[in-house]
Amino acid sequence: MYKLTQLLSSHDNLNSTLIILSTKAIQHISESVFVGLCYKVETSQLVAMRRDVEDIWEMVINQVGKNEYRLLVSGSYGEGLRLEGSDTDMMHWPNNRSVIWDLSQSQYYNTHRQTLILCDCSDSPPGFTLLNLLSPSMDKYIQSMCVGMNNRYYISSSKYRQIFLPALSLSYNLTQHGPCASLTFRAQEFDHASCFVSDFWPPSASSWIDRCHSWPQPHVVDDIVKNGCHFVAIGHKLGNHEDHEWRISFSQAEKKLVYIMNHCQFLTYGLLKLILREIINNGVGDDDKLLCSYHMKTSVFWVIQQNTIPHWCPQNLLECFWVCFKLIIKWVYEGGCPNFFIPGNNMFLSKIHGIKQHQLFLRLLELYEKGLAFLLHSPSIRSYIIDVPYNPRNSICTDYHTRISEAHFDRNLFFEIIDHYIKPDELDIQIYMRYLHTIEQMIGSPLLTQYQVIMLQKLTATVLQSTAFILHMETYTHENKLSYRADKMSCQMLKLAARFGCITDMLYIAMYYYKTLRYTEALSIIEMIKVMLAQPYVMYHFIIDTEMYTEAVGGQSWSTKMRQAVAWDIKLYNRIQLYFSELIPEQQSALQNHETLLFVPPFILLYMLEILCCRHVDTMRVQTALDDLQTLVHYDQGQLIRTDYRDISWQILGICQQVTGDLQAALYSYQQSLRQEPHNKIQTATEMRIQRVLQWIPLIN
Numbered sequence: 001m002y003k004l005t006q007l008l009s010s011h012d013n014l015n016s017t018l019i020i021l022s023t024k025a026i027q028h029i030s031e032s033v034f035v036g037l038c039y040k041v042e043t044s045q046l047v048a049m050r051r052d053v054e055d056i057w058e059m060v061i062n063q064v065g066k067n068e069y070r071l072l073v074s075g076s077y078g079e080g081l082r083l084e085g086s087d088t089d090m091m092h093w094p095n096n097r098s099v100i101w102d103l104s105q106s107q108y109y110n111t112h113r114q115t116l117i118l119c120d121c122s123d124s125p126p127g128f129t130l131l132n133l134l135s136p137s138m139d140k141y142i143q144s145m146c147v148g149m150n151n152r153y154y155i156s157s158s159k160y161r162q163i164f165l166p167a168l169s170l171s172y173n174l175t176q177h178g179p180c181a182s183l184t185f186r187a188q189e190f191d192h193a194s195c196f197v198s199d200f201w202p203p204s205a206s207s208w209i210d211r212c213h214s215w216p217q218p219h220v221v222d223d224i225v226k227n228g229c230h231f232v233a234i235g236h237k238l239g240n241h242e243d244h245e246w247r248i249s250f251s252q253a254e255k256k257l258v259y260i261m262n263h264c265q266f267l268t269y270g271l272l273k274l275i276l277r278e279i280i281n282n283g284v285g286d287d288d289k290l291l292c293s294y295h296m297k298t299s300v301f302w303v304i305q306q307n308t309i310p311h312w313c314p315q316n317l318l319e320c321f322w323v324c325f326k327l328i329i330k331w332v333y334e335g336g337c338p339n340f341f342i343p344g345n346n347m348f349l350s351k352i353h354g355i356k357q358h359q360l361f362l363r364l365l366e367l368y369e370k371g372l373a374f375l376l377h378s379p380s381i382r383s384y385i386i387d388v389p390y391n392p393r394n395s396i397c398t399d400y401h402t403r404i405s406e407a408h409f410d411r412n413l414f415f416e417i418i419d420h421y422i423k424p425d426e427l428d429i430q431i432y433m434r435y436l437h438t439i440e441q442m443i444g445s446p447l448l449t450q451y452q453v454i455m456l457q458k459l460t461a462t463v464l465q466s467t468a469f470i471l472h473m474e475t476y477t478h479e480n481k482l483s484y485r486a487d488k489m490s491c492q493m494l495k496l497a498a499r500f501g502c503i504t505d506m507l508y509i510a511m512y513y514y515k516t517l518r519y520t521e522a523l524s525i526i527e528m529i530k531v532m533l534a535q536p537y538v539m540y541h542f543i544i545d546t547e548m549y550t551e552a553v554g555g556q557s558w559s560t561k562m563r564q565a566v567a568w569d570i571k572l573y574n575r576i577q578l579y580f581s582e583l584i585p586e587q588q589s590a591l592q593n594h595e596t597l598l599f600v601p602p603f604i605l606l607y608m609l610e611i612l613c614c615r616h617v618d619t620m621r622v623q624t625a626l627d628d629l630q631t632l633v634h635y636d637q638g639q640l641i642r643t644d645y646r647d648i649s650w651q652i653l654g655i656c657q658q659v660t661g662d663l664q665a666a667l668y669s670y671q672q673s674l675r676q677e678p679h680n681k682i683q684t685a686t687e688m689r690i691q692r693v694l695q696w697i698p699l700i701n
Helices: 002-009 024-042 044-064 073-078 102-110 157-172 205-211 218-226 251-259 262-281 291-305 314-334 352-371 371-377 382-388 406-419 429-443 450-475 482-502 503-515 519-533 546-553 557-566 581-592 600-619 619-635 641-659 663-675 683-700
Strands: 071-075 090-092 099-102 117-120 128-133 146-149 152-155 174-178 180-185 188-198 229-232 245-249 569-572 597-600
Touching: 024 262, 024 314, 024 371, 044 071, 044 073, 044 262, 044 406, 044 429, 044 450, 044 503, 071 073, 071 251, 073 251, 099 102, 117 152, 152 157, 152 174, 152 641, 174 371, 188 352, 218 251, 229 251, 251 291, 262 291, 262 314, 262 352, 262 371, 291 314, 291 519, 314 371, 371 382, 406 450, 406 503, 406 546, 406 557, 429 450, 450 482, 450 503, 450 557, 482 503, 482 557, 503 519, 503 557, 503 569, 503 600, 519 600, 546 557, 581 597, 581 641, 597 600, 597 641, 600 641, 619 641, 641 663, 641 683, 663 683
Parallel strands: 090 188, 099 117, 099 188
Antiparallel strands: 071 090, 117 128, 128 152, 128 245, 146 152, 174 180, 180 188, 188 229, 229 245, 569 597
């Protein structure tokens, strides 16, 4: 054991193999890595929570837009993974266009309302198809994307990308990436793909149904088949019609399959993704990354279905990983990775071949020959392997249900809930009423999980806040009686939102009072928020005193915890420039740069509102509040102001200094704002404010 300890802890001996270990030692290490992944990838309880939150948010969006479009969130993020670099794939498709595989299927549609598209796979590689537009006169938008072949109109995937993706990129500042428009936000990549849907299962995937003897179960197979498939705008590089073909997508089916994995299977998938990112693709340019996470997922699907491993459990985690890894090596050696649903679709065909295939095989073979010791190259799991030889008698608790504290779980839950929000694309109060009606219908369902109920409550708070400000905008110029009723309704909405949301949601009430010139009432709310935020148990982002939190609110409902012990950043929707006039230039600047939200730390907004209100009713308090704001911005070390929100924090300090007459200090603050990471995209507003201050300083001097 001493020699093994030396080998595992030495950088010079990474070529040593773990294969020489006893079966018991391998199982012990497997359990240790399993526990480590439960902390890295998270426990099954957290994964289930994330999926529930994601699913109910997706359901709300789809219910509201049911007459126009539908949305599917997939990729690692949608599956419940929160690894660094986890991607979010968002597929959306119109409800008035459907793809069929046979003309007889047209009987199920109202062709006066539905544009029908017929698949033509006769001249395309497996997994790809041409889309024949059957009713060209009905859909002028789709007509513009068509090409004529053999006296038929086919929707061209390349034309679709040329027309759709630039329009989407212009609206949301996205970049084109294959069939997707991509956005990187907070170091996370979002891929948006507009696609078409078929309510029918592809005939070319019928063999998959016949293969499903033991996994997945028959009811899962039936559910997958009845939900059909999608088509994304990308052709096969070696096909006869690359510019016009569409790829058949099984993202919805794959998401369901990941959901029914047991936790060991899911962690094996997570471990493969870690190894891919931290070892196989580490230091490799994007163009040379031949393997992707989709290949990893596919290997797990095949291994589960072929029943290669009889027992997926913590003691066998490394064996499970090893079987999947060897399957990937076999695929690279043979130059063929069969799609799980359409095996004839070789997903390596156009990318992994020739000299690149040979080099990749040698790279993977080198790792294989090291045995399981090559896992030591992974920073994320190295320590979990090394700890075992140092503590060979330590028992490892693999009951991941009991390994997570209440405070840790709550922190993750509230992050998921608050990270999902509704972004308004237009100031239409009817849309918000549809959201409220949809949530009201859902929230009473006995089928909802406890996570989904609290998620719906927070969405209700968000919708009520936006509705209140839009209602005020639409009625404040009307006759007194109507304006009074609307004002009363807005106040009620904001107070109700505070009951459903967290502590800092009360700031929306203070903002509304300031906007409607009720400065004393606003200050009263501000004082109340100050008292609540001063409590030592309050959670802000991932900063939390777990002991104090548990002592104060442990065992209480999540609704109570959120209302009494959770603070979060304020989101100002840049299309709703109604909160207060002092930040309109910042909202306009962000909107010009395709940012739909302005993120403001609650403590910064709190002091700003206090300064602005006190100028009207208690001038003696202005300087004290300004000093508190200045101290916070100058000296905070990331506790109350996140690094990526320092741009707006310096900006608000400058605004407050400017309105109180200290132009030199305001100029310095604005200049500091420009030096920060431009997270909120407010540089245009900052430069404008600097120019104005520079014009005023000589006049005063």
